Amino acid sequence: MSPAERTGPVTWLTTTDHKRIGIMYCVTAFAFFLIGGALAGVIRAELAEPGRQFVSTQAYNGAFTIHGTIMIFLFVAPFGAGLMNYLVPLQIGAPDMAFPRLNAMSFWFFGAGGGLVLLSGFASADGGAAMGWYAYPPLSGPRMSPGVGVDLWIFGIALVAISSLLTAVNVITTVFLMRAPGMTMWRLPVFTWNAVVTTLLGLVAFPPAIAAFALLLIDRQLGGMAYDPAGGGDPIVYQHLFWFLGHPEVYILILPFFGVITEIIPVFSRKPLFGYTGFVLATLAIGALSTGVWAHHMFTTGAVDNPFFSAMTFTIAVPTGVKFFNWIGTMWGGRIRWSATPMLFSIGFLLNFLIGGVTGIMLASAPIDFHVADSYFLVSHFHYTMVGGSVFGIFAAIYFWFPKMTGRLLGERVGHWVFGTLFAGFNLTFWPQFVLGLRGMQRRVPDYPAEMGFDTPNLVSTLGVVVMSIGVLLFVWDWRRSRRRGAPSGDDPWGGSSLEWATTSPPPEHNFTTLPRIRSLRPAFDERHPELVP
Numbered sequence: 001m002s003p004a005e006r007t008g009p010v011t012w013l014t015t016t017d018h019k020r021i022g023i024m025y026c027v028t029a030f031a032f033f034l035i036g037g038a039l040a041g042v043i044r045a046e047l048a049e050p051g052r053q054f055v056s057t058q059a060y061n062g063a064f065t066i067h068g069t070i071m072i073f074l075f076v077a078p079f080g081a082g083l084m085n086y087l088v089p090l091q092i093g094a095p096d097m098a099f100p101r102l103n104a105m106s107f108w109f110f111g112a113g114g115g116l117v118l119l120s121g122f123a124s125a126d127g128g129a130a131m132g133w134y135a136y137p138p139l140s141g142p143r144m145s146p147g148v149g150v151d152l153w154i155f156g157i158a159l160v161a162i163s164s165l166l167t168a169v170n171v172i173t174t175v176f177l178m179r180a181p182g183m184t185m186w187r188l189p190v191f192t193w194n195a196v197v198t199t200l201l202g203l204v205a206f207p208p209a210i211a212a213f214a215l216l217l218i219d220r221q222l223g224g225m226a227y228d229p230a231g232g233g234d235p236i237v238y239q240h241l242f243w244f245l246g247h248p249e250v251y252i253l254i255l256p257f258f259g260v261i262t263e264i265i266p267v268f269s270r271k272p273l274f275g276y277t278g279f280v281l282a283t284l285a286i287g288a289l290s291t292g293v294w295a296h297h298m299f300t301t302g303a304v305d306n307p308f309f310s311a312m313t314f315t316i317a318v319p320t321g322v323k324f325f326n327w328i329g330t331m332w333g334g335r336i337r338w339s340a341t342p343m344l345f346s347i348g349f350l351l352n353f354l355i356g357g358v359t360g361i362m363l364a365s366a367p368i369d370f371h372v373a374d375s376y377f378l379v380s381h382f383h384y385t386m387v388g389g390s391v392f393g394i395f396a397a398i399y400f401w402f403p404k405m406t407g408r409l410l411g412e413r414v415g416h417w418v419f420g421t422l423f424a425g426f427n428l429t430f431w432p433q434f435v436l437g438l439r440g441m442q443r444r445v446p447d448y449p450a451e452m453g454f455d456t457p458n459l460v461s462t463l464g465v466v467v468m469s470i471g472v473l474l475f476v477w478d479w480r481r482s483r484r485r486g487a488p489s490g491d492d493p494w495g496g497s498s499l500e501w502a503t504t505s506p507p508p509e510h511n512f513t514t515l516p517r518i519r520s521l522r523p524a525f526d527e528r529h530p531e532l533v534p
Contacts, residue, residue, distance in 0.1 A: 028114070032075050033075040036070035037468075043063055047458045049455060050447065050449065061130035061132075066121040069129075073133075074113075080198065080255075085103065087192075087500060090507060091189045094180065106163045106170070109160070115156070128147065129149040130149070136239065137227035142219065142220045150220065151221065165206055168203045186280075187520065189259075191260060197255055205244060212242050243295065244291075247293050250290070250385070254390055264346045267494050269336050270335040270495075273326075274330040275322075275325075281319075282320070317360070340494075348422075404505045406482075406483060406489075406505075406506060407489055408485075422471040440452070492524065497524055520533070
């Protein structure tokens with residue numbers, strides 16, 4: 001039996017095969033998503049009506065702290081890393097990642113860090129981590145968070161950050177040094193381009209955040225005063241260091257799924273990608289500009305140059321707009337297969353992310369930001385970009401590449417129900433939160449007055465979470481069923497264009513038995529239709 005055919009748990013736990021590591025990333029990240037979603041259910045159940053329902057203030061604070069940490073650091077970003085691990089070598093014609101053992105180590109750092117983050121939520125008699133996923137001092141300092149929960153949280157996030165740095169080194173080295181003959185940089189699939197820019201951003205953004213967390217740990221355990229004004233420190237320094245990660249991190253979270261959507265839309269539009277060069281240049285522009293917008297999170301501090309950071313935030317919307325025009329241009333005049341579940345999630349991604357992007361432009365205006373800062377308007381905006389964007393991109397990726405990973409199809413009819421419940425439930429959940437924000441409801445509060453007009457939007461929002469939960473549970477059931485009893489997919493069920501569709505499903509241990517000649521952006525399409533190759 002070849003190593004690729006061995007399926008026991010020891011084989012998976014000790015593997016250095018990029019495909020198995022990618023799958024383990026995705027499955028582990030999705031497991032964290034289920035935990036984070038359950039915590040979101042606790043939050044929404046508490047807010048369904050005025051008055052205290054189920055949890056104490058400390059438990060509520062802990063729930064939204066660990067929920068936010070999971071969704072950002074343990075679900076969306078690692079799922080993108082899993083897709084990069086699985087797809088990048090296949091898309092460039094490489095047999096594996098450049099550093100297979102480093103790749104395995106990065107996964108185990110991620111798993112260990114995630115375990116510590118979960119443990120931090122209920123770690124001590126003094127309370128677990130309940131300072132918010134951003135961990136601002138003095139809320140995260142020794143006086144207001146005396147237990148070991150915050151310390152475990154810091155160590156967990158540090159391990160996840162190191163995992164991201166190792167993955168970044170691996171992806172960049174693989175793309176630049178291991179491309180197949182004929183796979184020039186200007187023939188790379190857009191997903192791989194986005195993976196390169198995402199990992200470059202990680203290399204730039206994570207070290208300052210690690211420094212911020214290290215100083216926070218020193219303040220907590222060694223009596224440091226880096227963030228304590230009583231000792232000459234400044235908590236605003238933490239905000240600068242954290243948001244220098246935090247806003248590039250937004251693009252680390254979304255760029256891989258821009259790439260996913262860009263791979264899916266041409267396939268189901270039955271057209272070549274419109275504006276490939278524009279897509280690549282827009283991605284590079286987003287990567288460059290994203291390092292200059294971090295302080296728009298700090299407009300209300302009075303410690304930053306609001307006009308400069310407002311202008312930078314307006315500017316970064318331009319390359320994102322270019323991508324929207326190119327996605328529409330790709331679909332325009334195409335024979336779109338609307339019934340395909342990956343395409344449905346891609347359309348949902350576009351609709352949701354458009355709302356998130358437009359409200360982001362609103363928040364880039366400092367006067368508007370002053371009015372809605374720390375309100376549910378901001379919560380809704382963030383979720384329209386991260387859930388309506390990234391999470392819908394994740395489901396699109398699962399339905400699109402599940403046949404490549406397993407050789408089987410997820411259920412098409414069930415997929416339609418999953419999409420319908422998630423799309424309806426998502427908008428039921430988060431559109432009312434725009435209303436709550438405009439009516440003045442603050443975020444991070446476990447209760448609200450009955451006479452303020454917050455009750456009906458909160459109840460609708462909670463019902464939306466119930467609808468979304470039905471969709472997620474339906475997907476999990478279909479995933480379990482389809483792994484072993486799904487319809488066989490063949491090697492290329494969609495008629496894909498990029499190189500991963502030119503090998504078997506699932507691929508052999510070293511990905512390809514023979515490589516097709518790479519003469520264009522669509523090598524798999526060229527192999528199926530040699531008569532159309534110029």
